[in-house]
Amino acid sequence: MPVGIEFLKGHGTENDFVVLPDADGLLDLTESRVRALCDRRRGLGADGVLRVVRPDFGPWFMDYRNADGSIAEMCGNGVRVFAKYLVEAELMPSGEFTVGTRAGERHVTVHDDGTVTVDMGRVLVTGTGTATVGGSAFGGVAVDVGNPHLACVTEVPVAELDLKLPPGHDPVQFPHGVNVEFVNVLDDGALRMRVHERGVGETRSCGTGTVASVASWLYGTGRRTGKATVDVLGGQVSVVIEEEGSTLTGPAVLLARGELDQAWWDAL
Numbered sequence: 215m216p217v218g219i220e221f222l223k224g225h226g227t228e229n230d231f232v233v234l235p236d237a238d239g240l241l242d243l244t245e246s247r248v249r250a251l252c253d254r255r256r257g258l259g260a261d262g263v264l265r266v267v268r269p270d271f272g273p274w275f276m277d278y279r280n281a282d283g284s285i286a287e288m289c290g291n292g293v294r295v296f297a298k299y300l301v302e303a304e305l306m307p308s309g310e311f312t313v314g315t316r317a318g319e320r321h322v323t324v325h326d327d328g329t330v331t332v333d334m335g336r337v338l339v340t341g342t343g344t345a346t347v348g349g350s351a352f353g354g355v356a357v358d359v360g361n362p363h364l365a366c367v368t369e370v371p372v373a374e375l376d377l378k379l380p381p382g383h384d385p386v387q388f389p390h391g392v393n394v395e396f397v398n399v400l401d402d403g404a405l406r407m408r409v410h411e412r413g414v415g416e417t418r419s420c421g422t423g424t425v426a427s428v429a430s431w432l433y434g435t436g437r438r439t440g441k442a443t444v445d446v447l448g449g450q451v452s453v454v455i456e457e458e459g460s461t462l463t464g465p466a467v468l469l470a471r472g473e474l475d476q477a478w479w480d481a482l
């Protein structure tokens with residue numbers, strides 16, 4: 215009887231992931247396998263895959279893939295789910311530890327109430343830009359949170375936007391694509407965001423996108439540091455931006471575990 219491939223399913227503010235424990239890096243995680251896993255009809259369904267790898271040196275590494283099979287540098291919701299997995303699997307003690315990502319090492323704190331705080335590193339405002347949705351243009355701020363964002367603060371209620379298609383952006387400014395956020399200011403320190411993610415489509419949350427949104431809002435008010443809550447379709451997170459770093463705090467949920475059929479995997 216062949217042994218199947220272990221998986222878990224989790225989400226952070228309904229940005230959902232398939233977690234693939236692969237300590238020794240033996241899984242051949244091809245683009246077509248990622249696409250099939252993330253497909254909501256022929257697979258498990260998810261916005262992305264988090265492969266859990268133990269490098270020879272350094273902390274556990276989050277190998278993040280978008281639902282279309284592409285590789286991204288960082289995932290703020292994913293890293294919270296990743297940290298929760300490491301604790302639940304008793305690979306790390308609850309509390310504080312470091313996780314490796316393509317954007318560098320990230321310090322995480324797994325709290326007793328089920329939330330996780332992630333040190334998201336330095337947030338860089340790299341310029342301004344324009345996103346277009348259905349013929350309307352939205353001015354935004356380009357923000358590097360390890361991955362690229364164009365965060366557009368707007369007075370158009372974000373609930374009214376049709377984000378089925380990718381928002382238009384300048385391909386010269388963002389040669390590797392971009393995650394695009396639309397942000398309403400509800401109050402001082404209270405934002406609402408919708409996002410169209412590179413490599414995925416509209417998702418119910420994007421952790422790095424919430425950090426970019428707060429940076430964009432602060433930029434528009436002439437500030438570089440500050441904090442805000444960000445309401446997303448899947449819940450709420452809290453963001454703090456300081457000169458030398460930033461943090462993201464929000465829930466992380468693991469809801470299922472099981473085994474992928476080996477023959478299904480092999481056929482992909």
Ligand SMILES: N[C@@H](CCC[C@H](N)C(=O)O)C(=O)O
Pocket residue numbers: 229280285286287288289290291292361362393411412413414417419420421422423
């Ligand atoms: N959902 C993530 C971001 C995932 C990567 C993104 N789609 C990209 O291609 O940069 C988050 O929570 O940050």
